[in-house]
Amino acid sequence: xxxxxxxxxxxxxxxxxxxEHRLAVFRLLVQAGPDGMAAGVLADRLGxxxxxxxxxxxxxxxxxxxxxxxxSRSIIYTADYAAMNGLISFLTExxxxxxxxxxxxxxxxx
Amino acid sequence: xxxxxxxxxxxxxxxxxxxEHRLAVFRLLVQAGPDGMAAGVLADRLGxxxxxxxxxxxxxxxxxxxxxxxxSRSIIYTADYAAMNGLISFLTExxxxxxxxxxxxxxxxx
DNA sequence: TCCATGATTCGATAAATATGGAAATATCGA
DNA sequence: TCGATATTTCCATATTTATCGAATCATGGA
Numbered sequence: 702x703x704x705x706x707x708x709x710x711x712x713x714x715x716x717x718x719x720x721e722h723r724l725a726v727f728r729l730l731v732q733a734g735p736d737g738m739a740a741g742v743l744a745d746r747l748g749x750x751x752x753x754x755x756x757x758x759x760x761x762x763x764x765x766x767x768x769x770x771x772x773s774r775s776i777i778y779t780a781d782y783a784a785m786n787g788l789i790s791f792l793t794e795x796x797x798x799x800x801x802x803x804x805x806x807x808x809x810x811x
Numbered sequence: 812x813x814x815x816x817x818x819x820x821x822x823x824x825x826x827x828x829x830x831e832h833r834l835a836v837f838r839l840l841v842q843a844g845p846d847g848m849a850a851g852v853l854a855d856r857l858g859x860x861x862x863x864x865x866x867x868x869x870x871x872x873x874x875x876x877x878x879x880x881x882x883s884r885s886i887i888y889t890a891d892y893a894a895m896n897g898l899i900s901f902l903t904e905x906x907x908x909x910x911x912x913x914x915x916x917x918x919x920x921x
Numbered sequence: 922t923c924c925a926t927g928a929t930t931c932g933a934t935a936a937a938t939a940t941g942g943a944a945a946t947a948t949c950g951a
Numbered sequence: 952t953c954g955a956t957a958t959t960t961c962c963a964t965a966t967t968t969a970t971c972g973a974a975t976c977a978t979g980g981a
Binding site for chain 3: 739740741744751752754755756758759771773774775776
């Protein structure tokens with residue numbers, strides 16, 4: 702049962718988002734936009750200890766869902782929209798051949 | 812940090828798909844369509860012991876991603892398209908405010 | 922250089938998840 | 952009823968994931 706690279710990446714991304722704190726982090730980063738948010742601010746907002754949050758940020762980073770840059774003493778995290786786009790595309794194309802799922806492609810259109 | 816029911820359900824669905832065998836099962840069920848596939852056939856196809864596969868099917872079922880019906884001695888599993896639809900909608904609406912993600916709504920349209 | 926700040930790494934521990942054989946359950950045909 | 956088949960549940964075990972304080976690393980200001 703060899704597993705292809707795309708599935709591998711998809712599983713990492715799904716796993717990264719399948720956790721309360723990490724899903725919350727990602728949603729905050731999406732709201733924050735390209736400016737992103739510092740690790741400390743995220744920890745504050747979520748009420749999670751810095752070391753715990755660092756662990757979760759590493760998971761998101763490993764999954765390619767977030768980017769990071771240093772800005773003075775802070776490390777700013779940003780949502781990677783392309784990665785999320787890729788994940789949604791994968792789910793739509795590989796896991797969504799049914800009629801109700803076909804409808805989603807046409808939603809918000811016209 | 813109270814967590815709302817929708818996020819809770821999303822996390823369960825993401826977690827259910829974030830596993831090699833379960834993602835493979837779900838893809839096979841999507842391909843199979845409404846007829847679905849028997850547990851044993853799935854186990855055969857994936858080369859996973861029956862008891863292990865049963866554990867994974869229970870996870871998918873618990874997450875609401877699959878339905879099941881008994882047909883004689885077999886238990887037939889089917890993909891729940893509405894659930895996948897809901898998951899994709901959640902990701903699109905809550906985790907995808909960026910420009911590249913906005914594009915996906917318009918893909919396949921026109 | 923020294924200190925404060927922001928963040929990660931380390932380490933120990935707890936909890937959840939995955940695996941698969943053996944036993945139990947359900948259905949059907951003879 | 953008996954046996955074969957399909958599947959799940961039980962159990963023990965192995966692995967992975969989550970938590971968080973303490974120690975460490977990096978940066979910038981006095």
